Amino acid sequence: xxxxxxxxxxxxxxxxxxxxxxxxxxxxxxxxxxxxxxxxxxxxxxxxxxxxxxxxxxxxxxxxxxxxxxxxxxxxxxxxxxxxxxxxxxxxxxxxxxxxxxxxxxxxxxxxxxxxxxxxxxxxxxxxxxxxxxxxxxxxxxxxxxxxxxxxxxxxxxxxxxxxxxxxxxxxxxxxxxxxxxxxxxxxxxxxxxxxxxxxxxxxxxxxxxxxxxxxxxxxxxxxxxxxxxxxxxxxxxxxxxxxxxxxxxxxxxxxxxxxxxxxxxxxxxxxxxxxxxxxxxxxxxxxxxxxxxxxxxxxxxxxxxxxxxxxxxxxxxxxxxxxxxxxxxxxxxxxxxxxxxxxxxxxxxxxxxxxxxxxxxxxxxxxxxxxxxxxxxxxxxxxxxxxxxxxxxxxxxxxxxxxxxxxxxxxxxxxxx
Numbered sequence: 553x554x555x556x557x558x559x560x561x562x563x564x565x566x567x568x569x570x571x572x573x574x575x576x577x578x579x580x581x582x583x584x585x586x587x588x589x590x591x592x593x594x595x596x597x598x599x600x601x602x603x604x605x606x607x608x609x610x611x612x613x614x615x616x617x618x619x620x621x622x623x624x625x626x627x628x629x630x631x632x633x634x635x636x637x638x639x640x641x642x643x644x645x646x647x648x649x650x651x652x653x654x655x656x657x658x659x660x661x662x663x664x665x666x667x668x669x670x671x672x673x674x675x676x677x678x679x680x681x682x683x684x685x686x687x688x689x690x691x692x693x694x695x696x697x698x699x700x701x702x703x704x705x706x707x708x709x710x711x712x713x714x715x716x717x718x719x720x721x722x723x724x725x726x727x728x729x730x731x732x733x734x735x736x737x738x739x740x741x742x743x744x745x746x747x748x749x750x751x752x753x754x755x756x757x758x759x760x761x762x763x764x765x766x767x768x769x770x771x772x773x774x775x776x777x778x779x780x781x782x783x784x785x786x787x788x789x790x791x792x793x794x795x796x797x798x799x800x801x802x803x804x805x806x807x808x809x810x811x812x813x814x815x816x817x818x819x820x821x822x823x824x825x826x827x828x829x830x831x832x833x834x835x836x837x838x839x840x841x842x843x844x845x846x847x848x849x850x851x852x853x854x855x856x857x858x859x860x861x862x863x864x865x866x867x868x869x870x871x872x873x874x875x876x877x878x879x880x881x882x883x884x885x886x887x888x889x890x891x892x893x894x895x896x897x898x899x900x901x902x903x904x905x906x907x908x909x910x911x912x913x914x915x916x917x918x919x920x921x922x923x924x925x926x927x928x929x930x931x932x933x934x935x936x937x938x939x940x941x942x943x944x945x946x947x948x949x950x951x952x953x954x955x956x957x958x959x960x961x962x963x964x965x966x967x968x969x970x
Contacts, residue, residue, distance in 0.1 A: 783940035
């Protein structure tokens with residue numbers, strides 16, 4: 553009962569704060585971002601430590617995937633806030649992953665003048681604790697609340713009547729969130745996972761050579777002994793470790809392993825593993841993986857990959873690595889996914905109960921259309937410093953790129969600075 557009371561009091565305070573107009577001024581919003589940016593800058597080592605405790609992440613990887621993303625998002629928002637500003641109602645965020653995926657949508661919510669409740673994932677306790685202990689110190693605690701806890705707290709939060717819910721996590725939990733939101737006709741934004749197929753053509757080299765190249769790349773990234781590599785993160789907890797192990801436990805799936813497969817449950821280590829043509833009805837081919845397991849499916853003709861993709865649930869993203877312009881056009885026009893990443897350079901990317909959504913004229917077109925992001929890869933996206941093994945040079949490259957320090961970036965790339 554105490555937890556219920558606390559959740560209700562939190563929601564009540566946020567509503568009073570929002571109704572009082574506290575979050576509406578541009579100056580207030582900018583102050584929150586400046587404070588958050590200072591928090592991130594002042595706590596880099598603490599963030600590195602939390603991510604290492606939760607996932608065994610290397611500091612360079614943590615900067616690339618977490619700190620750099622958050623800093624870039626804050627700076628971009630500060631630069632564009634006055635163009636974006638529009639009155640909205642309070643948002644509730646319930647997150648399942650780590651720092652960048654928790655803070656990035658929160659930044660957008662505050663930019664729009666919202667009051668926010670952020671529920672970090674209990675599966676990453678060090679990162680959750682860091683957010684709970686630092687955010688209230690640097691941001692307006694009347695308008696930005698951090699709620700920690702497990703599934704029972706999430707259930708209590710979902711029982712409340714929010715104005716919007718943003719959730720990042722699995723499809724299974726996403727259904728629970730949407731079902732709870734439907735009771736109050738609360739609009740939701742769901743960032744769910746899904747398969748992300750990569751199409752590799754066979755123009756440049758046969759498939760067996762590509763598999764050998766993958767093996768060599770894994771060794772180059774993580775050495776001959778990945779278990780001892782500081783560049784390879786660990787599985788987040790034992791429950792997910794067991795889930796991943798079960799994916800290739802069946803004999804037909806285990807027989808398809810052509811590289812890796814070693815495990816260390818005590819240290820939550822799982823070697824990067826390549827599986828060649830596992831059974832298509834196996835769990836590893838139908839469920840999300842979220843781990844270092846890579847199934848490879850061969851087809852007789854590259855065009856068959858489109859049929860294969862369309863015969864399964866719509867993917868989160870499709871990576872088309874091909875130099876065939878006609879085939880690239882077919883992938884874009886004949887498949888449906890959140891994003892298509894084209895990489896030809898590689899040889900082988902209303903409110904509440906009044907309803908929600910907009911219509912009439914162009915808005916009707918937008919409502920019934922799907923905007924698909926298409927990324928055309930080039931050097932500035934696909935450069936070697938994005939990948940392990942990590943060192944000071946790659947760290948400087950990544951930091952310069954995120955900080956938009958182009959002069960330093962050019963000097964580093966030309967070898968005039970280390």
